[in-house]
Amino acid sequence: MSVSKSPIHERISEAEYAVMEVLWQRGTSSAADVCEIICPQREWSLATVKTLLSRLVQKGAITASPDGRRYLYSPVIARSDYVEEESQRLVDRLFGGKAASLVAHLAEREALSDADLVEIEALLKELKQ
């Protein structure tokens, strides 16, 4: 039986997720650091990034540790955990909880290339040991 993981953080919105992604990639960062990366991409102002960071702190998805007169922000949840949560949510909502159905769907819809198929096959072989 696998451990059922209940999320300790509130649901993260789309915009908030973009900020998380930066933190996961860069690791601990200041608001300015995050903006440097994300503001050009999304055409956001620094103010927007700050708002999102504080909302993420409120939601328990990141922590803020004082560093001089600013904060450094770090993810509380690992990217892999988040990915897991979201994947599971999708499988539950759309595939009746059956992950294999998702895979079947991807395959049928040709979302999987031939290379993907080969790769997956190899993967399965390994997992079955």
Added chain:
Amino acid sequence: MSVSKSPIHERISEAEYAVMEVLWQRGTSSAADVCEIICPQREWSLATVKTLLSRLVQKGAITASPDGRRYLYSPVIARSDYVEEESQRLVDRLFGGKAASLVAHLAEREALSDADLVEIEALLKELKQ
């Protein structure tokens, strides 16, 4: 190259999705029909269902055809298309667009049971013909 499908409807919210699910299962239905199924499950009032239905019409996700003094609502988008959109969105957001990465993730996280693995393997074999 697979046809890239751009969604003709606006983004559907969580609550709206629940209504879609009923329409997909029951097919064309009146507001009362939908409520009969969904209201007990979600503890909604009929008014809520009506609001969601009209928002879905606005968003172009369903159509309303007059039937006497009421409407019958039908999905415009097929469930499979919706599922495809959502799956693709997840793969793009979380797995850099690589569906195989999603499968790998599911497998590693043991979201896939042994039975699933066998099932998928059979599926792959078939797809490779």
Added chain:
DNA sequence: TTATATTGACTACAAACGTAATCATTAGCT
């Protein structure tokens, strides 16, 4: 024919979200 039940249209309203501006503080430069 009159009361009632049903239906969509319209309105409501708080919470979440996207996107920021303003402000007070303070660190650093001149």
Added chain:
DNA sequence: AGCTAATGATTACGTTTGTAGTCAATATAA
């Protein structure tokens, strides 16, 4: 010492979402 730039806190404001209530029209039952 005074000015400037950076920073978090606070406030703002339009939109979307969740969840309904109300109302006018009309079909139906008595």
